[in-house]
Amino acid sequence: MRHILRQALILCVLTYTLAGCRGIVPLPADAATPATTSSTSQTPASVHTSSIVLTSSSSVSALGTTFVFTATVTPSSSTGQVTFKDSDIVLGDASLIAGVAAFRTSGLAPGAHSITAVYGGDSSDQGSASAALNLVVAPRQCR
Secondary structure, rough: OOOHHHHHHHHHHHHHHOOOOOOOOOOOOOOOOOOOOOOOOOOOOEEOOOOEEEOOOOOOOEEEOOOOEEEEEOOOOOOEEEEEEOEEEEEEEOOOEEEEEEEEEEEOOOOOEEEEEEEEEOOOOOOOOOEEEEEEEOOOOOO
C-alpha cells in the first residue's frame, strides 16, 4: 500500500508541474509499474522592452534617388532582424549590428510614403516598431 501511495504522490506532483494538480490520479489496477513522465520546468528569462528609432538620409527627394533608412534599436545588445516597411508593404530586412540596421533603396515610386521599421525581438528583448517616417518622392522633372 505504501508503494502505491508513493507512486500516486509522484504522479500527482508530475501532474501538478505539467497541468496543475487536480487531486490524486488513480493508478490503473493492473499496472505493476506506472508509466513515468518527466518534464523540464524552465522559468522564462526576463524579457526587456525595446525601442526603435528610424531615420532617413532624406525626407524629400526626386524619383530614383537612393534613400538610406537607419533603425537604431535600444538596448544595443538586441540581435536579429529589422524589417523596413512602406505602410504595409515590406521593403526589405537588415541585420542588427550593435543595435543598428540600415536598408538602402532607390525603388520608391513618386508620391507620399510612410516608412516604419519593425524589430521582431529576440530571446532577451521584446519586439517594437518605430514611429512612421513620412517622406515624399517627387517625380522627375523634364528639362
